[in-house]
Amino acid sequence: MKRTRRQYYTAAVERLFYWGIKRHFYAFLLSDLSAIAAKAAKQKENRTKFQLHERVFVKITKMQLTLEFGGGLELLCDSVKIHSVDVDLPAEEKKLTMKHLLAWVRSNLIKERPEMFMKGDTVRPGVLVLVNDCDWELSGQLDTTLENKDVVVFISTLHGG
Amino acid sequence: MESNGGVDESARLLRELQSLKDSKRDIEARISALEAQLQQVQSNQHLNKKASSDCSNGGSEFGHGLTPDMIYRYSRQLLLPSFGVQGQSNLLKSSILVIGAGGLGSPALLYLAACGVGRLGMVDHDVVELNNLHRQIIHGEAYIGRSKVESAAAACRSINSTIEIIEHKEALRTSNALAIVSKYDIVIDATDNAPSRYMISDCCVLLGKPLVSGAALGLEGQLAVYNYNGGPCYRCLFPTPPPTTACQRCSDSGVLGVVPGVIGCLQALEAIKVASLVGEPLSGRMLLFDALSARIRIVKIRGRSSQCEACGENPTLTQENFQQFDYEKFTQSPLSPAPLKLKLLTEDCRISSKEYEDVVKKGDAHVLIDVRPSHHYKIVSLPNSMNVPLANLEDKLPEISSALKSVNGGQDAGVYVVCRRGNDSQRAVQLLHKLGFMSAKDIVGGLESWAHDVDNRFPTY
Numbered sequence: 003m004k005r006t007r008r009q010y011y012t013a014a015v016e017r018l019f020y021w022g023i024k025r026h027f028y029a030f031l032l033s034d035l036s037a038i039a040a041k042a043a044k045q046k047e048n049r050t051k052f053q054l055h056e057r058v059f060v061k062i063t064k065m066q067l068t069l070e071f072g073g074g075l076e077l078l079c080d081s082v083k084i085h086s087v088d089v090d091l092p093a094e095e096k097k098l099t100m101k102h103l104l105a106w107v108r109s110n111l112i113k114e115r116p117e118m119f120m121k122g123d124t125v126r127p128g129v130l131v132l133v134n135d136c137d138w139e140l141s142g143q144l145d146t147t148l149e150n151k152d153v154v155v156f157i158s159t160l161h162g163g
Numbered sequence: 164m165e166s167n168g169g170v171d172e173s174a175r176l177l178r179e180l181q182s183l184k185d186s187k188r189d190i191e192a193r194i195s196a197l198e199a200q201l202q203q204v205q206s207n208q209h210l211n212k213k214a215s216s217d218c219s220n221g222g223s224e225f226g227h228g229l230t231p232d233m234i235y236r237y238s239r240q241l242l243l244p245s246f247g248v249q250g251q252s253n254l255l256k257s258s259i260l261v262i263g264a265g266g267l268g269s270p271a272l273l274y275l276a277a278c279g280v281g282r283l284g285m286v287d288h289d290v291v292e293l294n295n296l297h298r299q300i301i302h303g304e305a306y307i308g309r310s311k312v313e314s315a316a317a318a319c320r321s322i323n324s325t326i327e328i329i330e331h332k333e334a335l336r337t338s339n340a341l342a343i344v345s346k347y348d349i350v351i352d353a354t355d356n357a358p359s360r361y362m363i364s365d366c367c368v369l370l371g372k373p374l375v376s377g378a379a380l381g382l383e384g385q386l387a388v389y390n391y392n393g394g395p396c397y398r399c400l401f402p403t404p405p406p407t408t409a410c411q412r413c414s415d416s417g418v419l420g421v422v423p424g425v426i427g428c429l430q431a432l433e434a435i436k437v438a439s440l441v442g443e444p445l446s447g448r449m450l451l452f453d454a455l456s457a458r459i460r461i462v463k464i465r466g467r468s469s470q471c472e473a474c475g476e477n478p479t480l481t482q483e484n485f486q487q488f489d490y491e492k493f494t495q496s497p498l499s500p501a502p503l504k505l506k507l508l509t510e511d512c513r514i515s516s517k518e519y520e521d522v523v524k525k526g527d528a529h530v531l532i533d534v535r536p537s538h539h540y541k542i543v544s545l546p547n548s549m550n551v552p553l554a555n556l557e558d559k560l561p562e563i564s565s566a567l568k569s570v571n572g573g574q575d576a577g578v579y580v581v582c583r584r585g586n587d588s589q590r591a592v593q594l595l596h597k598l599g600f601m602s603a604k605d606i607v608g609g610l611e612s613w614a615h616d617v618d619n620r621f622p623t624y
Contacts, residue, residue, distance in 0.1 A: 072453065073383060074411060083456070118409060128405025130449075132462045139465035155462070157451060159401060162380035162413045163267040163355040163423055 073158030101144040250439035257438035258282035260347035264315040266423030267353035269301035274431035276319035288334035298420035352376040358490035364397030377430040379423035384452040394446035399468040404494040507589040516613040528571030578603040585609040
């Protein structure tokens with residue numbers, strides 16, 4: 003079929019028109035993507051800044067610790083053996099020691115018979131204290147300084163057999 | 164007529180069964196005596212032979228002292244490059260004492276006999292009971308009522324008749340401990356109480372013996388090697404004994420049979436390592452086993468303490484004062500497993516289980532409070548009793564009051580309190596008196612006395 007001249011022109015104009023639209027569309031898309039990317043980058047930057055800020059903030063007032071009770075001591079805290087806790091640093095202090103932690107455990111986790119956990123300001127005889135799988139005797143007992151994410155185990159010695 | 168005949172028949176069968184059981188027991192006793200005798204004769208022969216062969220070719224024909232039978236029996240251990248002939252011959256020359264033939268001692272003894280420890284001793288004064296068998300796997304039903312040491316020795320001999328097995332059918336006390344322990348190279352503490360643990364540790368320090376100490380209760384176990392190669396002793400770790408209330412027993416708190424089994428096996432392993440001079444024993448470290456969550460944690464413990472009263476720089480412990488030392492007083496708990504018998508109440512605040520039976524038979528209006536923990540109550544309980552665990556007694560007073568009102572309108576109704584053995588029931592009655600229930604009385608001896616004096620078919624646990 004042979005096209006008329008007019009039909010030919012129309013087709014050409016149409017094609018040009020579509021190219022134009024496509025170009026504009028792509029341009030629009032590209033510009034938008036880059037805008038989105040720029041926006042996202044900025045958000046990320048902000049988030050990182052915020053996170054950094056938050057982390058510094060946590061280090062100053064709170065300590066995240068895992069506390070474990072065994073050998074029957076778990077019975078003193080609702081039979082729960084593993085506790086993930088955030089311990090507030092004592093006021094005016096820059097570090098958390100075992101001495102503070104014991105007082106904190108006594109008032110926050112021990113639900114009954116505190117005398118089965120503590121005697122005076124330390125643990126009762128027959129309780130082993132392990133900081134990161136190491137006897138606290140090796141790290142200074144009550145003066146042991148705790149770090150964020152430390153694991154502290156309290157275990158009562160067993161006698162059965 | 165016919166039912167009478169049935170009764171006669173069953174009585175006759177029972178008599179016959181009893182007499183057969185008696186003669187079986189006699190024969191078994193004679194067999195084990197003869198076995199022991201044979202053992203003695205054989206070991207003497209063995210020694211003589213060894214002595215003569217030592218003279219003839221300076222050791223054995225293979226240069227390592229293992230006979231062809233031994234090579235075949237222990238071949239799977241000899242094949243281990245890290246254990247080998249040297250490890251096995253060290254083991255055969257060593258002697259190990261296992262104190263306690265119970266839940267920990269059972270697997271430990273079986274493995275030590277099987278692996279070829281030269282001389283294996285065992286100490287226990289107890290007899291086998293039905294409620295031991297779920298965990299004390301060295302004993303069988305045939306030995307119920309007989310000495311644990313006899314039973315364990317027979318089991319070990321049936322596994323390995325070529326090693327020397329020595330029975331100490333007595334409790335370990337300060338008077339005999341030094342004499343018994345001094346005959347062995349390594350000690351395994353498989354006892355079940357705090358005073359024994361201190362006594363055994365002190366004895367090992369005095370005699371310089373390594374101590375493989377294990378403990379298990381409920382669903383947890385602990386293991387450590389003490390007094391080994393300059394490492395700490397039990398007292399370095401626990402200079403002050405724990406309060407009595409912190410020393411729970413398997414008979415009160417329960418124990419899953421396989422838990423002491425696991426720890427007992429590990430004790431045998433550590434003893435084998437120490438005896439054969441192979442590997443790195445668990446000294447200066449402690450293994451903590453939590454069966455429920457399937458966790459094993461190995462932690463670093465303190466070294467030998469210079470302040471230690473047993474092994475420190477200025478020890479107060481000597482052989483003389485060891486024999487005088489009162490470990491029961493030191494730990495405030497008894498060496499023998501006799502259950503506590505409290506006496507908190509006066510006689511008029513108590514009734515016997517037989518008297519309570521009369522109350523029930525006469526139909527006197529009363530409320531029976533069972534103060535055991537609820538998981539005990541679920542095992543077995545008296546009919547028409549209400550379960551108020553001692554720990555919740557104060558909170559549950561309204562329930563008791565309403566129960567009293569529902570019987571006889573609360574007029575002259577008695578309040579009786581029962582527990583397992585008659586200790587907690589006294590504590591509960593004291594508390595009830597304080598809270599205004601002046602008529603409360605406890606049943607002396609608890610459900611155990613009910614089972615013993617009133618109803619023989621009532622289960623005990």
